[in-house]
Amino acid sequence: MSFKDTVLDMPTLQTRTSLNISDSRLVEQAFKLRNRYGFVISEPPSSINIGHVHDKLKQYLQAHSSIFNFSRKEWRIVPWAFMLSINGNPPLYENEDYIQLLFERIKSKFDTTSPLIQVFLQEYPLGSRWFDLLRNAIHDFVTDSPDIKAITIKQWIDNTQILEKNSHEICAGNIRNAGFQSTFSSFKLTRGLEHSAFASESISYLLADLKSTLSTLDIHAQSQLVSSCLSFFITAEDSLKYPALRVNIADGLLSSFADNHIIPHIKKLLTDFFLNHYNDPRTSAVMWIGVTPTALSVIKSWLVENTMHDFFNLLSHIAKTDPMADKHWKSRKRFWNAYLKKGYIQEAWVALGSSAYSEARNFLQGGRSTYASLSGGQPRHSALIMVINGVLITEWSHSGSFRIWDTSLQRPKLYLSSYRRGNLVNGSDHTGSHSGSERGLWQQRLSSLIHDLTGVSIPRREYMND
Structure with missing residues (x-):
């Protein structure tokens, strides 16, 4: 074979298959180096070891020693001993002189870098008067390090600004823009x-x-x-x-x-x-203790809407087999929806008759556990209990009068798990039938009564039209 044929037979640069860098040992080694020289989270030392190093460190600091005689293992525990409260005593960093003295002694101790950052993030003592002094000392310790092994950590600190002033605000901004998972990953908020x-x-x-x-x-x-x-x-x-x-x-x-x-x-x-x-703040307040009235008012207003809509769903369900319920409640639904849309209904609760209660899972969003049971009446009848500006009103799923409690001491209690019909009927201050629905007769009477008692007013066109 001629030289020319030999050259032509050789694979060219274009025909060769290039190495896949992701499969190369270079990447594997780079990964190992990052783990070795980058910020690495380690298991916290035992409290016994921390206490032992703390006692030695405190002695050195109090004596302003020029040399801290620690083993390599003890040096890695020093950050924990310096920044944790031991036996109820203030952390050592709460002494300004100790901060300066310690960081003068650890300038060449690269192995303390990751533990320093880790325990600082773990404690992040924003309330300390020496917080910024401590943060700056750690920041300068890392960024001023001449050790070539510190390059990876420096890059990470620069990219995340995790040791900058108000770094938690920077992290919060990242969460808002990129989400939790991405931000926590880049800030290395893992493993505790x-x-x-x-x-x-x-x-x-x-x-x-x-x-x-x-x-x-x-x-x-x-x-x-x-x-x-x-x-x-x-x-x-x-x-x-x-x-x-x-x-x-x-x-x-x-x-x-x-x-x-x-x-x-x-x-x-x-x-x-x-x-x-x-849980529902209306029936279980424990988890809501301390939450602001503003936030509570928001969730309660949404739950009022859900309760009202669930009751309307109940009526639709009943109407499929009970034309009388449909006849009674088309006008009532329009009327109370008008008050709901205006945000005038402050509280709402439903008591379900035994038949409705057993079927609630099928048509009520909240399910049976969200509402009360009702006894002493027809099994398919249910009641809606509302509060408008402090005045309590009850309505019924079938024929039955509306009732209003303004000053009566017998007014029903809200958010009970069970009621008897008498609880929602007896002792009311005002009552009225639902006659003249098509002409808006009862609607006008009730609207005027609500206005007189509460000052709340709804235009006729809003409660007469869908």
């Missing part, structure tokens, strides 16, 4: 640091901001952020991931909607979340 004080402060700052801004976002951003929050705040076991932030979560996700419109999809997401994990 997802429950660190830094993570909690970041989430708290985000939620505080959402109290006034969530409803102002466009619908897409709103939906994404709410979905991200709700999925992140729940564990795989379906419990709250951050129980200490229970109040912050409720205030942050609800308050912004006090005076602003919310689309049905987001309202349902939030309502389902809070009912599942906080």
Whole structure:
């Protein structure tokens, strides 16, 4: 074979298959180096070891020793001993002189870098008067390190700004823009640091901001952020991931909607979340202790809407087999819907007759556990209990008068688990039949009575038309 033929027979650069860099050992080694020299989260030392190092460290600091005689293992424990409260005593960093002295002694101790950052994020003592001094000392210790092994950590600190002033606010902004998973991954809030004080402060700052801004976002951003929050705040076991932030979560996700419109999809997401994990505030207030009145008013107003709509669904269900119920309630539904749309109904509760109660799962969104049972009357009859500006009103699913309690001491109690018919009938201050529906006779009488008692007024055209 000639030389020319040999050359032509050789594979060219274009025909060769290039190495896949993702499969190369170079990437594998780079990964190992990142793990070795980048920020790495380690298991916290035992309390015994921390206490032992703490006692030695305190002696050195008090004596202003020029040399700290620690083993390599002990040096890695020093950050924990310096920043944790031991036996109820203030952490050593609470002494300004100790901060300066310690960081002069650890300048060449690269192995303390990851533990320093880890325990700082774990404790993140924003309330300390020496917080900024401590943060700056750690920041400068890392960024001024001449050790080539510090390059990866420096890059991470620069990219995340995790040791900058108000870094938890920066983290909160990232969560808002990129979501929880992406942000927690880039900030390396894993392996326990997802429950660190830094993570909690970041989430708290985000939620505080959402109290006034969530409803102002466009619908897409709103939906994404709410979905991200709700999925992140729940564990795989379906419990709250951050129980200490229970109040912050409720205030942050609800308050912004006090005076602003919310689309049905987001309202349902939030309502389902809070009912599942906080319970109904009308019947179980424990999880709602400490939540602001503004946030409580929002969730209660949504639950009023749900209760009213569920009662209307009940009527539709009954009307399929009971024409009399349909006849009675077409006009009543229009009437009470007008007050509901205006936001005048402050409280609403339903007591279900035995037949309706047994069928509730099929047509009521809340299900049987959300409402009361009703005895002493017809099994298919149910009652709606409402409050408008402090005045309590009852209505019925079938023929029956409306009743109003204004000053009577016998007014029914709200949110009981069961009622007898007499509880919702006896002792009322005002009562009236539903005669003259087509001409609006009872509607006008009742509307005028409500206005006289509460000052609330609805135009005739609104309660007479769908």
